[in-house]
Amino acid sequence: MIGTVVGAWKIEERLGEGGMGTVYAARHTTMGRRGAVKVLKAEMTRQPETVQRFFNEARAAAAIESPGIVDVFDMGQTADGTAYLVMELLEGESLAQRLRRTRGMAAETAARLARQIAGALAAAHERGIVHRDLKPDNIFLVPDAETTAGERVKLLDFGIAKLHGELAADAPVTHTGALFGTPVYMSPEQCKGGVAVDHRADLYALGCILYQMLCGRVPFLAAGLGELLSMHMFEKPAPPRSLVPSVPDVLEGITLCLL
Numbered sequence: 001m002i003g004t005v006v007g008a009w010k011i012e013e014r015l016g017e018g019g020m021g022t023v024y025a026a027r028h029t030t031m032g033r034r035g036a037v038k039v040l041k042a043e044m045t046r047q048p049e050t051v052q053r054f055f056n057e058a059r060a061a062a063a064i065e066s067p068g069i070v071d072v073f074d075m076g077q078t079a080d081g082t083a084y085l086v087m088e089l090l091e092g093e094s095l096a097q098r099l100r101r102t103r104g105m106a107a108e109t110a111a112r113l114a115r116q117i118a119g120a121l122a123a124a125h126e127r128g129i130v131h132r133d134l135k136p137d138n139i140f141l142v143p144d145a146e147t148t149a150g151e152r153v154k155l156l157d158f159g160i161a162k163l164h165g166e167l168a169a170d171a172p173v174t175h176t177g178a179l180f181g182t183p184v185y186m187s188p189e190q191c192k193g194g195v196a197v198d199h200r201a202d203l204y205a206l207g208c209i210l211y212q213m214l215c216g217r218v219p220f221l222a223a224g225l226g227e228l229l230s231m232h233m234f235e236k237p238a239p240p241r242s243l244v245p246s247v248p249d250v251l252e253g254i255t256l257c258l259l
Contacts (some may be wrong), residue, residue: 001039004085006084006200007076007149009037018042018157020054025089035073037089040083052247058085060129060158064143068120070140070154078170090154092143095209096136104216107251114210114254116153121206124155125199131158132197135185138199183228184208184218191229207258214251215243219259 001011001024009026015036016023044050058075066182074086095113098105104107117139124131131138134155134185144152187204189197219237222228240247240255 006037006039006078006082006211007074007086009035009074009086010084011037013128019174020050021084026194034089035086036088038085038087042082051077054083054085057159058087061087064124064129066120066123068123068153068155070148070156076108090140090142090191092151094137095141095153095213098141099136099212099216105213107214107246107248108211110210111251112149113139113153113213114206117155117206117209120153120155121199121202125202129158130197130199131202131205132190132203133157133182133183133185136209137182138160144226150202184220186229186232188233191232203258207255210251210255210258211237211240214240214247214255217243 001022002014004011006026008029010029011024012027013025014022015025021038021040024037024039025205026033026036040051040054044054055075058072061069061072070090071088072085073088077083104110119135119188121134138155140154140156140158141151142154143150183191185205185208187197187201190201208219218230219247220231220235237256237259240252241249
């Protein structure tokens, strides 16, 4: 797609690919502004519910208006029906990339990032939006000279977010028994496949992420999906200090409270 124009955006470079689509760096053809264009995969464009869930990402992110949420400012479909959305082009790296490079991190850094993630989630929850797929891949760390540490988190990928109120008017229906999320970060209620998922699912995922930042591994590891889901539902994780004794008591308490 390099060189093609999607809406008013000329595709310049392929940045990466996710479960639902491919992301490209692009430039507005008249204003010159740079942005990131996410294009839904061709095989998914023929699935109306998937297209609606894709647009759900734009509606959810745009509704929150928080510095901790990626800014989505356009969406549409091309002449052949391909769905796309346009968001701010971020510089930096994902939390997943950071963790792959550093394994665990200092307690002070983990606490700072967790506090920023919690603030962004609070803004979403105040708007009746539950992310439902919070994980390090969906958390971007961008340079920000105005913050004490020089970087800020941005939450991405609200494609499977659960909407409430007016925002939910055109949202796709979630069927009982459907699993949404990434298994190692899924809350017990998500593991059960029920529809009664609220903001607490995001807080549980945050607990899993904080645990990983502190300990260098997620709370539960299993050989198979069924075993992993069962561990989320019925087992307690090992206390972080049993793995990393230098973790402060208060931070261990917060982590276990989230879980």
